[in-house]
Each structure stands twice: as structure tokens, then as C-alpha cells.
Amino acid sequence: MIRFKNRKIKPLLMKGGFGLEKEALRILEDGTFSHSHHPFPGHRNMVRDFCENQLEINTGVSDTPEGAVEELKAFERLAREKLASLERPELLWPFSNPPYIRNEEDIPVARFEGALREKTRYRHYLARNYGRTKMTFCGIHVNFSLNEDLLREDFVLKGLKDYDSYRNGIYLGMARNLMENGWIANVLLSASPLLDRSFLTKGQQGGSDFLGMASIRCSELGYWNHFVPTFDFSSLQGYAESIRSYIREGLLTSHTEFYYPIRIKSRGENSLEELVRTGVDHLELRCVDLNPFAFGGLDLKDLKFLHLLFVYDACLEPAEASREWQIKTVMNFKNASRYDIDGVFLMRRDREVVSVRQASLALLSEMKSFFDSLGIDTEEIMDYQLSKLLVPGNRYAERVRAMFSDAFVEKGLQWMKEQEDGGLNAI
DSSP: OOOTTSTTTGGGTTOEEEEEEEEEEEEETTSOBOOSOOSOTTOTTEEEOSBTTEEEEEOOOBSSHHHHHHHHHHHHHHHHHHHHTSSSOEEEOOSSSOSOOOOGGGSOBOOOOGGGHHHHHHHHHHHHHHOTGGGGOOEEEEEEEEOHHHHHHHHHHTTOSOHHHHHHHHHHHHHHHHHHHTHHHHHHHOOBOEEOGGGTSTTOOSSOEEOSBSBTTTSTTSSOOSSOOOOOOSOHHHHHHHHHHHHHTTSOSSGGGOOOSEEEEOSSSSSHHHHHHHOOOEEEEEEEEOOTTSTTSOOHHHHHHHHHHHHHHHHSOOOOOOHHHHHHHHHHHHHTTBSOSSSOEEEOTTSOEEEHHHHHHHHHHHHHHHHHHTTOOOHHHHHHHHHHHHSTTOSHHHHHHHHHTTOHHHHHHHHHHHHHHTTGGGO
16 A cells, blocks of 8 residues: 655655546447448557447546546547548447447457458457457446656655565555445446347347346446456466466466456556566556546546546555455446446445445545545545435436437437537537
């Protein structure tokens, strides 16, 4: 944990690095999938994910949440302008759940060629193992790194000798705490309660299905491995070896198939070898839904809240790392993705089992008290999140269900047109 009360560290506590990865489906104006080639070849910030029509926007690293959101918006504008100018105009679908799916073959696997052809083969493996429909879920991954001057000061204060081991240990402890507390992002940012009927019933199209989830992609029905992985958090080498062991057992084909709410990442090449060689650069929180009510899919107030969560978890004593507790934290993430946050329960660090709403209110209160004790004003950010819990119908998932419940895609398309006409694209 960070020595957050030290006078040299406190001014650095809220500094850090922010990077965003947004997935969104390119669709035609009738709500069906685009089958055109990726329209941004060679663009390093706008690439493909699983589907050929699944645009992934990657920002650079910003010093502030504001900078990260503004860069995301800039790429969003660029993407929308390009798609609107195509011979057959396309749209970026603003929801995490897909629109019409005519059949599995309607989902176009990303087409990589030449030296990158292996990427397409890997995606076909994923399609066979998990089904193509799950691959159409979209969201935002939030990447965060602690300020390097802060880490240096803390390292000196602790009188340690190996900076790399110290730094890796801070991030490993922080990752454990995010696994324990990160479910709050599912509660407050979930925005995908509805599916078009074509997702579940092939050959049908239109109407809506509600499965009792606030975020289907983050729930037990979403994108998870076929087993619950657990990790050795005692060292970075142990963490990497945990993932390698699943590859050797045939449970994973690659570390990239490791679907978990939190990932520990290196700066350069995304590989376990690079992670062990160069150390941890940042953490990735992968359970944020697209917010259809925010241009670009992420409200600045929500990113500021996640910033507080990252910092809070960096300052806590590391959570328990037993296999049993790691499995329970995964269940907490899944339960927090339910729509009914009063009838679903999770387990807190003290082993108390409480409703998701009670746990959320308690965690927000604990976070606010922590930052108040440091003289850091979080009232506006916390009040915004509390309003989702205290004002009926104010959570994003509740708003989506109220607005689009009887005709998810039809009303979604109409709503998109109204937003464009109202000038949302200029925000």
C-alpha cells in the first residue's frame, strides 16, 4: 500500500496516467451489421477487435481523466464522419449489446492478411469455443497507472533496495484490491439490460429480451472463461506462471484468452514475457459498459469516479489472495451485474453478506471518508454516483430499459437519429 499520508506523497496521489479502449459495432442504417472492410487501415488508434465491423478506438496516455475523454471524443467524431461519408453510410452503435443478428454467419470475423493472418485463425478458434454472438458485446477498458514520482517517493520512504520489485508489488496489491472492490463499476456503470430477440432466437428480429441483468456482458451470461482462474499474487513471476499453467493444461490457448475484470499490463508488447521482463506498467479495468447517454460512450464523471477507485485501492492493505477468496470476488462481479441490486447479494472483505445496494452504499461511504481525511474534495463525483443508488430509475441500465424495453433496436436507431439531429455529434 502507498504511504498516502506523507506530505511529499499527498500532492502526487491524484496524478496518474489514463488510457481508454472503446469497442463499438459498425452497423448499417437499418440496424444490421456492416460487412465492409475496416475503414481505417493503418490507423494505430482505430483498429479491429473480434469482428471486422467491431471498431476499437485506443487513446494515448493522458495525464488527466479530462484529457482521456476528450481524446476519445475526438476519435469518435473522426470515426462518425468517415462512416457517414461511405458510399453506403454506416453508424456506430452506441450500446454494449448488438442490434439485429440475422444468423451466426452474419457476424463477420476480422479479416487479417499476410503476416497477421494468425489473428484471424485465433478469432475463428474463439468463435468455436465461445460462440460468435458473445463476441459482439462491446465495452470500454480503462487503463490506469500511478504517478512515477509518487512511486519513487514511496519507495524511498520505505527504505527498500529493489525498485522494480517494489513497483510490481504495489500494482499486484492494487490488482487484488480492485478484484475485491471493482464490482462497484458493474453496479454504477452497467448499461446493457436489453437484447434484440435475434440474439437468443435465431430467425427472429425485433422486440426485446430482458434476462434480469443490468450488464449481460459482465454477468454470468457474458464473456468469461469456461473455468474460474486464480493467481499467485506473491510476485509478478508467480502471476505470469499462473496464466502459463492454464495454457499448459489446455484451458487457454494464449494469455489473451484470459477474460477477467482486471488485467496487469506491461508498457510494450502484450505478452507474459514482456510483462516479466519490463515489469507492470498499468492496470486495466475491463468491465465498463458503453454509456449511450454520453458522447463517446463514457461520461467524464464516471471516469473521475474510477480514478478515485484506483487510488483508493492503491492505498488499502492488499486484499486476501487465497484461491477461495479470488473465486468469491469473481462471483461478486457477476452478482453486481444483476438488475435487482436489492435481491442479489455479495460478500464483503469482513465476510459479511449484504445486498448489492447495501454493499455499494457502504463502499461509497468508505471511499468518501478516506478522501475527506486527506482533504480531497470528492463531493460532486460521489453525489453523482449516489444518485444512481438513491433515485429510483437513475442507473443507466434502468434508463435504457425504460426507454427501449419494447423495441430495443428500432427505438435505439430512432433515438440515435434524434441525438444527431439535436447536435450530440458536436459535443
